[in-house]
Amino acid sequence: MTRAFFDAVHADPWAVEFVDLHTLNAKASFAIEEAIERTRSLARSEPKSLRSTSLVVLGPPGAGKTHLFTRLRRRVGPRAVFVHIRPLVHAEMTPRFVLGEIVRQLAYETLKGFPQVSALVGSLLGHLSGAGTDFPSTFVGELSELPEPERAARLSGALEQVLETWPETDESYLERLLATPFAVGSTRRALLSWLSGRDCEVAQLERIGATASLSEERALGALRTLSAVASLGAPIVVVFDQLENLVDAAGPNSRLAAYANLTAELIDTMRGFVVVHMALDTEWERAIAPSFNLSQRSRLVMGQEALELPNAQQREDLLRLFVERIPECPEAFPWPLGQARVARLRSQIGLTPRMLLIECRRALEGDPTETEVEVLGTAPDGEALEAGLDAEWRTLLTQAREQVQEATEQRAALDPARLADGLMAAGEFMTGLQISAALALPVRLSLASRLGSERIALVQESNHRSLAATLTKLTTLTATGPVIALRERVRDLPPTWKETLRKRSALLATKKARWLELEAEDCARLLALDALLQAARSGDVTDSRGQPLTEPQVKAWVTSALQVNDWGIATSLAPAAEDAAVEEATAEAEALATASPIAARAESGAASTLPTLRRLRIASLDRLVREVLRVEPNASRASVLAAIEAASDSVQLVGRSIVCMRSKR
Amino acid sequence: MNTRVVKPKTRAKRAVARDPSPEQIAESLAAARQALALEGAIKVTALKPAAARDTLLATLLTEGYEHAATWLRVPLRQQLATALKHGAVLSEKALKMHMRGATAKEFTALRAEALQRGDAFLVYRGKAVALAGKDAMVLDKDSLRAVRQALTELTVGLAKLAKARSATLLAGDVTEALAAAQAVVGKASAATSNGSGAMTAVLESVTATREPSGLAFVPKVVARLTGKLSVEEARAALLKAAELELLELRPEGGLARLNTAELAACLPGPNGTVLSWARLRQGAQQ
Numbered sequence: 001m002t003r004a005f006f007d008a009v010h011a012d013p014w015a016v017e018f019v020d021l022h023t024l025n026a027k028a029s030f031a032i033e034e035a036i037e038r039t040r041s042l043a044r045s046e047p048k049s050l051r052s053t054s055l056v057v058l059g060p061p062g063a064g065k066t067h068l069f070t071r072l073r074r075r076v077g078p079r080a081v082f083v084h085i086r087p088l089v090h091a092e093m094t095p096r097f098v099l100g101e102i103v104r105q106l107a108y109e110t111l112k113g114f115p116q117v118s119a120l121v122g123s124l125l126g127h128l129s130g131a132g133t134d135f136p137s138t139f140v141g142e143l144s145e146l147p148e149p150e151r152a153a154r155l156s157g158a159l160e161q162v163l164e165t166w167p168e169t170d171e172s173y174l175e176r177l178l179a180t181p182f183a184v185g186s187t188r189r190a191l192l193s194w195l196s197g198r199d200c201e202v203a204q205l206e207r208i209g210a211t212a213s214l215s216e217e218r219a220l221g222a223l224r225t226l227s228a229v230a231s232l233g234a235p236i237v238v239v240f241d242q243l244e245n246l247v248d249a250a251g252p253n254s255r256l257a258a259y260a261n262l263t264a265e266l267i268d269t270m271r272g273f274v275v276v277h278m279a280l281d282t283e284w285e286r287a288i289a290p291s292f293n294l295s296q297r298s299r300l301v302m303g304q305e306a307l308e309l310p311n312a313q314q315r316e317d318l319l320r321l322f323v324e325r326i327p328e329c330p331e332a333f334p335w336p337l338g339q340a341r342v343a344r345l346r347s348q349i350g351l352t353p354r355m356l357l358i359e360c361r362r363a364l365e366g367d368p369t370e371t372e373v374e375v376l377g378t379a380p381d382g383e384a385l386e387a388g389l390d391a392e393w394r395t396l397l398t399q400a401r402e403q404v405q406e407a408t409e410q411r412a413a414l415d416p417a418r419l420a421d422g423l424m425a426a427g428e429f430m431t432g433l434q435i436s437a438a439l440a441l442p443v444r445l446s447l448a449s450r451l452g453s454e455r456i457a458l459v460q461e462s463n464h465r466s467l468a469a470t471l472t473k474l475t476t477l478t479a480t481g482p483v484i485a486l487r488e489r490v491r492d493l494p495p496t497w498k499e500t501l502r503k504r505s506a507l508l509a510t511k512k513a514r515w516l517e518l519e520a521e522d523c524a525r526l527l528a529l530d531a532l533l534q535a536a537r538s539g540d541v542t543d544s545r546g547q548p549l550t551e552p553q554v555k556a557w558v559t560s561a562l563q564v565n566d567w568g569i570a571t572s573l574a575p576a577a578e579d580a581a582v583e584e585a586t587a588e589a590e591a592l593a594t595a596s597p598i599a600a601r602a603e604s605g606a607a608s609t610l611p612t613l614r615r616l617r618i619a620s621l622d623r624l625v626r627e628v629l630r631v632e633p634n635a636s637r638a639s640v641l642a643a644i645e646a647a648s649d650s651v652q653l654v655g656r657s658i659v660c661m662r663s664k665r
Numbered sequence: 666m667n668t669r670v671v672k673p674k675t676r677a678k679r680a681v682a683r684d685p686s687p688e689q690i691a692e693s694l695a696a697a698r699q700a701l702a703l704e705g706a707i708k709v710t711a712l713k714p715a716a717a718r719d720t721l722l723a724t725l726l727t728e729g730y731e732h733a734a735t736w737l738r739v740p741l742r743q744q745l746a747t748a749l750k751h752g753a754v755l756s757e758k759a760l761k762m763h764m765r766g767a768t769a770k771e772f773t774a775l776r777a778e779a780l781q782r783g784d785a786f787l788v789y790r791g792k793a794v795a796l797a798g799k800d801a802m803v804l805d806k807d808s809l810r811a812v813r814q815a816l817t818e819l820t821v822g823l824a825k826l827a828k829a830r831s832a833t834l835l836a837g838d839v840t841e842a843l844a845a846a847q848a849v850v851g852k853a854s855a856a857t858s859n860g861s862g863a864m865t866a867v868l869e870s871v872t873a874t875r876e877p878s879g880l881a882f883v884p885k886v887v888a889r890l891t892g893k894l895s896v897e898e899a900r901a902a903l904l905k906a907a908e909l910e911l912l913e914l915r916p917e918g919g920l921a922r923l924n925t926a927e928l929a930a931c932l933p934g935p936n937g938t939v940l941s942w943a944r945l946r947q948g949a950q951q
Contacts, residue, residue: 026727041687058878060918060942244918281942282919285876306878306944309913313742349907350914350934358936539918547936550921 011066013073013084013241014108019321020071024314024353025064028057028305032072035274035303036080036235043231043272044127047165050231052266052273054300058281059307061539061548062354065278068307069239078110078119078136080274081236089245089534090424090437091417091444092258096197096219098266100415102226102236103196106180112137116234117192118181123233125178128158133233140181151182166228166271170221174229176208189410197222198413199461213463224270231272238266239276242538244283253291260296267299280538281306310353312346318353319345322360336363358546381545388543389557393532400527404520408490408626414523416458419486420444422526423456425533428555429564433573442470443477447484447573454482454514464497471503478512484573489517490629492637494622495656520633522569529558608632609643613651618660621653685717693721697737701730706738706766731766738766741775742784746910749785749798756795799909808849815845863902864911866893871912871943880915880942884923884930900932903943910946917941 035053043050059065066084073082083105087093106117114137122136131139143151155178162169173195180191190204197214205211214222230236240263246255266273277300279288292300310318319342323333334342337360345351345359407414420437423445427435434448438455445456457474461467474483485507493501507513518526535541536554543549564570608631613624621640628635644651644659652662685693693713700707709732712721726732731740738744741764748755748763755763757776764772776796779785786797797803804812819842822834870889875881887899894902907914916938917923923931923941934940 022727023729026729030724030727037687056878058880060916063915280918281878281880281915282917282922285878285880285882286919286922301877304878306880308944308946309915311910311913311946347908348935349904349932350916350938350940352916355935545936548938552921 011064011070013066013069013239015070017325018070018074019318019325020067020074021310021314021318021321024310024318025068025307028068028307029071029075031055031303031305032057032068032237032274032276033076036076036237039231039235039272039274040079040233043228043235047228047232047271050228050271052227052268052270052275053302054263054267054275054277055303055305056284056301057276057278057305057307058284059278060281060309060352062352063307063309064353065307066241067353069241069278072237074111076237078112078114078116078123079133079234081106081116081120081230081234083236083238085238085240086242086531086534087240087246087259088417088421089255089530091420092255092437093262093417094216094219095223095262095265096216097415097417098238098262099219099223099226100196100198102223102238103192106195107192114140115181117177119234120230120236121178121181124162124229125154125158125233127232128161136233144182155179162229168221168224169228170218170225173214173218173222173225176210177226177229189412193412195222199463199466201411201462202464205463213466220265220269223266227270227273235272235274237274237276239278241278242534243277243279243288245534245537247283247287253287256288256291260292260300264296264299275300309351310356315351315356316342316346318356319360322357326364336360336366338363355546358542362546381543384543384545384547385549385553385557386561388545388549389541389554389561391544392535392541393528393562396528396531396535397524400524400531401521403527404524405630408520408629411462413460413462413491414488414527416444416460418530419458419460419518419523419526420456422523422530423569425530426526426564426567426570429559429562430570430573431565433570442473443483449574452482454484456484456486459485459487460491462491464493464500467493467497468500468503471500471507474513475503475507475510478507478510482512482514483507484514484516486516486518488523489519489636490626492517492625516569516572517636519568520629522567525562525567526569529562529564532558608635609640610647610651613644613659613661618658621657621659624659685714689714690717690720693717694724697721697725698728701725701737701739704765705744705763706736709735709737712737733766733768733771736766741767741771742779745775745779746784746798749796750800754788754790754795754797754801756793760796804850811849812846815849816842818842863894863898864906864909866890867899867902867906868911868945870899871945875945880944883914883932883941883943884927886943887930896930900930904932907943912943912945914940915942915944 032055035055039050039053057065057068069082069084072080076082083102085098085101088097106120107115109115110119112119118140119136122138122140123133125143126133126136126139129139143154146154155175158178159171159174162174163171176191176195180188180195183191186204187207190200190207193200193204194208194210194214197216197219200210200213205213227236240259243259246259247253248255263275263277267275289297289301319337320333323329323335323337326336329335337345341359341363345356404414424435424437427433427447432449435456436446436448438444438446442457442459443455444458447454447456455477457470459467459470459474461470471485474485477483485504493504495501504515508515532541532554533551536549536551539548541549541554558564565574608628609624612627612631613619616624616627619627621637625635625637625640628640644653650662651659653659697707697712700711709718709722712718722732722737725737729740731738739747744764744767745760748760760776761767761769761772764775767775776785779796780787784799786799786801786803788795788797788801788803819834819839822838826832826834867886867890870886871881874885874889883903886903887896890899903912903914906912914932914934916934917931917940919941923939927941928939932940
């Protein structure tokens with residue numbers, strides 16, 4: 001255990017370092033474990049009558065809702081697959097979004113060191129072969145060593161067995177799911193990408209023998225297949241956390257209604273899911289539960305557990321556990337708290353585990369203050385507020401940057417739903433702009449400014465055909481009003497996508513469309529801001545002294561400290577930038593679509609292009625652009641191309657997509 | 666010659682012995698919980714079937730039961746709290762009998778800890794020593810001092826009488842001294858009695874106003890007590906009940922939903938929070 005444990009006062013559902021007092025909230029843990037066990041048992045004995053289970057877990061901020069997820073993941077481990085979903089705040093959640101989240105987290109490792117997808121498939125195959133479900137990784141390992149034809153035959157046999165039990169299973173989906181643990185590298189990534197319902201690149205589709213990505217219409221069937229086959233070995237536990245973020249204080253709570261419809265459908269039509277809804281107790285009682293109708297309530301609330309706060313003895317036990325984890329602890333407990341402080345914490349009413357952790361941290365930092373119960377409405381200390389929010393923001397931004405970096409490395413697009421959520425969060429702080437959710441894809445958002453309204457589409461497609469189709473739809477939409485097409489800059493269109501580029505030119509030629517590129521840093525900021533505001537609403541943001549901050553306090557800090565108006569995306573969206581952006585995008589598109597892929601733009605990035613190419617010696621243009629972007633985030637495809645053109649005597653462009661250093665003679 | 670006939674077990678029977686079904690385990694767990702609730706402790710060997718003993722034991726331990734040597738028991742602190750509930754007064758010998766599954770050493774440590782934490786009081790009843798629960802009507806230090814002061818003249822007079830057998834006391838002096846002592850005791854009793862009554866009313870109110878999740882909104886709890894207790898008395902009784910761990914008071918986690926009247930009914934919590942929800946703890950529910 002490191003000091004970082006004390007700095008991260010908010011539970012990480014995928015944490016490696018973990019302190020657990022098993023007597024605390026044993027009842028809630030037991031209820032979920034029992035549901036998992038019942039699902040597995042029923043799937044085996046009466047598969048036709050298997051249904052999904054839905055439980056509600058409530059608690060105040062810091063009581064341990066997310067911690068409960070971590071505990072179960074560790075205790076039940078590979079005997080169940082755990083999925084943690086933070087709801088979309090602004091956009092509506094769809095079955096495809098849920099499918100994407102489940103499959104994304106199937107790639108996460110269990111504590112036994114193998115991915116959850118191996119646990120799922122290994123347990124299923126183990127059960128179907130009669131060998132038991134206790135050692136899924138061993139089972140997958142043994143099958144991996146078999147010759148390919150023999151393994152394929154075994155998998156085919158398993159597929160037939162499942163189809164006999166549940167004929168409604170999506171066969172091609174199950175076939176690829178069963179193959180995933182045995183695939184490696186790019187093939188596994190391609191399989192997971194297809195299974196998650198994301199738009200796959202042509203190369204990925206070819207690699208896995210698919211002709212198209214999983215369509216929206218097949219998302220429900222895919223979920224049904226996943227939930228049923230998993231229930232035989234490792235049932236899927238889907239935890240929707242921080243549901244209070246769906247509460248619309250001023251509105252008609254339409255997002256809550258949509259959430260209730262989605263989860264009721266999951267519970268009604270899927271077999272074997274264990275769905276857990278986690279929310280703040282106050283918001284559940286006063287806003288969430290009252291917004292459900294009787295039918296929804298009967299489906300969603302099959303069981304309800306309110307997390308308990310630690311009693312005096314448990315408070316002391318928790319403190320002891322925290323202190324025991326301090327590396328090279330110079331003294332025994334009650335150091336660093338002291339007897340008096342421990343006695344006060346034992347007797348103080350209303351303390352949550354998070355508050356105790358913060359007390360420990362403060363004591364460790366040598367803060368001698370013995371804060372007695374503070375009076376209502378105590379204003380937080382300005383410096384502590386600044387410091388706490390600054391630290392929280394930096395943590396979230398680092399996490400988001402890592403997420404963006406990982407997606408870039410894997411050549412995967414960031415989830416457009418999450419980006420849309422982030423844009424709406426940022427929209428609250430953009431002067432003169434109003435961003436709201438839109439009704440139908442491909443348009444996700446609506447932007448209102450002094451010049452009127454525009455519809456925003458996040459065109460994150462990886463496949464040129466899908467993107468071309470989306471661009472065609474957008475071109476049609478321009479007849480009814482202006483549109484903005486947003487795409488990550490690192491996923492700029494390659495010159496080989498001629499038809500797609502032509503469609504983009506056609507879209508921009510309508511003069512009612514803008515093509516905007518999202519910088520990697522802007523993507524990270526949007527994701528981080530979305531996470532910060534969600535945490536604020538959940539009461540998870542504290543100042544540096546551990547005092548919880550309200551949502552308005554956090555928003556006020558964002559307004560003053562983050563300068564959202566100066567972010568690249570904000571200036572791009574602002575009406576002032578409108579004309580210039582259209583001209584620039586049109587010119588670039590025309591240049592790309594007509595003849596030379598080399599744009600004559602001298603921007604940053606020129607400095608690192610040649611050294612990067614020297615290192616790579618030969619690479620695709622895409623790869624070179626990606627590598628340069630890692631070194632210089634402000635670089636662009638155009639700047640790299642300009643650098644290549646400038647060094648044409650030492651660099652050779654083979655065709656339009658391969659670039660290499662010329663050999664010296 | 667005594668020949669022993671070994672009855673061959675069928676495969677099915679062996680399988681059952683080795684691998685009890687989840688239903689069997691659930692039944693055994695329910696039986697064990699019931700026995701623990703009734704007896705306070707059971708022998709670990711009483712957990713049947715034996716093949717599932719480890720599983721049963723592990724599950725029960727996660728529920729908070731304690732394992733000591735050969736016993737599985739309700740935590741000793743909880744047993745002590747139950748024994749001394751509602752101000753019960755028990756001699757040490759009687760109390761020992763209530764502590765199921767505890768060794769003498771554990772009992773001594775538990776007794777010392779309870780006295781130190783104020784969960785129990787040591788009281789003299791004549792020459793005998795007994796333990797009283799924290800709800801018992803006992804006299805605090807100030808009251809004891811006042812009683813001693815009220816009875817000083819009387820006790821001094823009685824002591825002198827032992828030497829001078831021909832002397833006596835005025836009936837009026839004795840009555841006056843006893844009345845003064847009685848007044849002190851009456852005042853203390855009334856205070857304790859009022860507190861106890863308020864707490865009972867508060868617990869009833871929490872039970873009556875709780876939502877399906879088991880949580881009761883503090884302003885509702887307080888409002889229900891209108892006419893019986895003032896807001897201040899209700900809040901004090903809630904706090905006392907929380908201190909006694911009969912219920913827990915939970916911090917508000919909502920989006921600034923409390924209005925001024927509701928805020929006034931709630932209690933201040935740690936770190937500037939507001940305690941707006943109450944939830945009965947397991948012991949109090951029973």
